[in-house]
Amino acid sequence: MPRLVDHEQRRAEVAAVARSVIVRSGLEALTVREVAKAAGYSTAIVSHYFADKRQFLLYIYRWTAMRAEARVRARFDAAPHDLLASIESLLPIEEERRQDWLVWFAFWGWAASDPEFAREQRSQTRMARDMVASLIAAAIRDGTLIAETDHADLALRLITLVDGIAIQAIFDPDDWSGDRQRAAIRRELAPYESGPAR
Amino acid sequence: MPRLVDHEQRRAEVAAVARSVIVRSGLEALTVREVAKAAGYSTAIVSHYFADKRQFLLYIYRWTAMRAEARVRARFDAAPHDLLASIESLLPIEEERRQDWLVWFAFWGWAASDPEFAREQRSQTRMARDMVASLIAAAIRDGTLIAETDHADLALRLITLVDGIAIQAIFDPDDWSGDRQRAAIRRELAPYESGPAR
Numbered sequence: 001m002p003r004l005v006d007h008e009q010r011r012a013e014v015a016a017v018a019r020s021v022i023v024r025s026g027l028e029a030l031t032v033r034e035v036a037k038a039a040g041y042s043t044a045i046v047s048h049y050f051a052d053k054r055q056f057l058l059y060i061y062r063w064t065a066m067r068a069e070a071r072v073r074a075r076f077d078a079a080p081h082d083l084l085a086s087i088e089s090l091l092p093i094e095e096e097r098r099q100d101w102l103v104w105f106a107f108w109g110w111a112a113s114d115p116e117f118a119r120e121q122r123s124q125t126r127m128a129r130d131m132v133a134s135l136i137a138a139a140i141r142d143g144t145l146i147a148e149t150d151h152a153d154l155a156l157r158l159i160t161l162v163d164g165i166a167i168q169a170i171f172d173p174d175d176w177s178g179d180r181q182r183a184a185i186r187r188e189l190a191p192y193e194s195g196p197a198r
Numbered sequence: 199m200p201r202l203v204d205h206e207q208r209r210a211e212v213a214a215v216a217r218s219v220i221v222r223s224g225l226e227a228l229t230v231r232e233v234a235k236a237a238g239y240s241t242a243i244v245s246h247y248f249a250d251k252r253q254f255l256l257y258i259y260r261w262t263a264m265r266a267e268a269r270v271r272a273r274f275d276a277a278p279h280d281l282l283a284s285i286e287s288l289l290p291i292e293e294e295r296r297q298d299w300l301v302w303f304a305f306w307g308w309a310a311s312d313p314e315f316a317r318e319q320r321s322q323t324r325m326a327r328d329m330v331a332s333l334i335a336a337a338i339r340d341g342t343l344i345a346e347t348d349h350a351d352l353a354l355r356l357i358t359l360v361d362g363i364a365i366q367a368i369f370d371p372d373d374w375s376g377d378r379q380r381a382a383i384r385r386e387l388a389p390y391e392s393g394p395a396r
Contacts, residue, residue, distance in 0.1 A: 114224065163362040
């Protein structure tokens with residue numbers, strides 16, 4: 001048995017448990033004690049990694065955002081001609097992505113009155129938009145989208161649409177099937193697609 | 199001095215103070231004790247009206263939603279040919295409406311793990327969409343929008359757009375000026391406007 005624990009790994013483990021507490025029971029239930037209980041650690045160990053709810057939330061938020069970005073990029077690399085599939089991987093169509101949105105909602109509620117979190121949210125949204133703009137630029141170079149596409153403007157509209165869909169779909173999944181979510185994105189992309197003749 | 203206090207009025211007063219606590223300090227700070235302090239009442243009086251944070255939040259949410267709907271309807275009645283102005287009155291362009299969105303963010307964060315709140319959110323969103331659809335239908339009858347407008351579909355897209363804009367604008371008001379917010383709505387409405395020749 002190694003004498004030293006891998007601190008980064010344990011921190012990530014504790015954060016994963018904290019994320020599941022948020023997803024299951026909400027931010028209100030997120031306490032060092034609750035996470036310790038769910039993780040099977042002492043409260044002393046948990047509070048060694050995260051002093052409070054705020055630190056839990058910031059770490060989980062960043063981890064969730066990073067993983068979502070990696071997912072979109074991986075989808076794009078696997079299918080560069082299918083921009084819809086990349087954007088779709090942000091939507092709450094299956095359970096893991098639904099959980100991402102629950103984390104984001106919890107973060108927004110907090111960020112509304114916390115300037116540091118608000119700054120974080122602002123910069124994450126701008127980064128997401130830049131990432132989508134870079135995929136659009138690649139799709140233009142590639143001939144999948146027409147050359148006239150304004151990549152910054154389309155990226156902004158796609159992010160706005162994804163946010164607007166997700167908020168409704170989380171609370172009303174019957175009304176917002178995966179097909180309906182996809183159709184809304186497809187409609188936004190359609191005017192820029194170069195068509196089967198490319 | 200009247201012997202009986204007007205309970206509904208006092209309840210509304212206490213809720214208004216609770217709303218200002220959420221807006222200023224976040225849901226985390228919302229406690230019976232904090233509201234009592236801010237309102238200048240005893241905790242016994244405050245907890246007579248609201249047992250806990252959950253009751254505060256539900257009441258404030260409904261009050262905020264009701265007032266927002268009244269604002270949209272009043273704007274439409276005052277200027278039935280200017281649908282943009284009605285929709286715009288939902289956007290976080292000035293302080294009071296910005297505060298409405300802070301209340302909604304707080305509610306979403308909670309609703310994510312509370313089935314009763316989730317149901318409330320779902321039904322409020324559907325009502326908002328029906329209200330917008332009814333304004334669109336009136337604008338079609340009136341000749342402001344073309345007869346071919348699918349009012350349910352356009353209402354859905356406008357609500358989605360308003361949600362998506364608001365989330366970004368709250369945290370990034372520099373990037374999302376009132377003009378930019380309005381322009382995004384105008385763009386969505388433009389294909390359906392019957393033009394100056396009507």
